[in-house]
Amino acid sequence: MTYVVTENCIKCKYTDCVDVCPVDCFYEGPNFLVIHPDECIDCGLCEPECPADAIFSEDDLPKDQLAFVDLNAELAEVWPNISAQKEPLADADEWKGKPGKRDLLER
Numbered sequence: 001m002t003y004v005v006t007e008n009c010i011k012c013k014y015t016d017c018v019d020v021c022p023v024d025c026f027y028e029g030p031n032f033l034v035i036h037p038d039e040c041i042d043c044g045l046c047e048p049e050c051p052a053d054a055i056f057s058e059d060d061l062p063k064d065q066l067a068f069v070d071l072n073a074e075l076a077e078v079w080p081n082i083s084a085q086k087e088p089l090a091d092a093d094e095w096k097g098k099p100g101k102r103d104l105l106e107r
Contacts, residue, residue, distance in 0.1 A: 002040040004057075004068050007102055008053055009052055009055075011032075011098075011101055012054070013032060013089050014088045016085060017047075017049045023040070026081070027076045027082065029075060030107075037072060052097065075107070
């Protein structure tokens with residue numbers, strides 16, 4: 001089992017979760033973060049740190065977010081690793097919690 005970053009992260013990219021990850025399994029795209037499923041140790045430290053409530057245990061993933069399991073695995077193979085907290089996107093608070101952002105994901 002692993003943790004998964006979901007749609008709520010798109011256009012926010014808060015990195016509070018990155019700072020607490022003991023194995024540096026986060027990868028960064030232009031407007032989204034992902035977790036590498038083969039590197040995640042299922043510690044759960046990242047989930048409560050996410051201001052956008054975008055991280056779920058794979059077992060607790062909402063049904064409408066299941067596609068993000070494969071998306072995290074795919075993008076973690078091509079995006080660079082991130083291991084330190086950065087500033088969120090400038091308009092992150094405006095996008096936080098808005099539904100229907102999947103088409104806004106930048107690769």
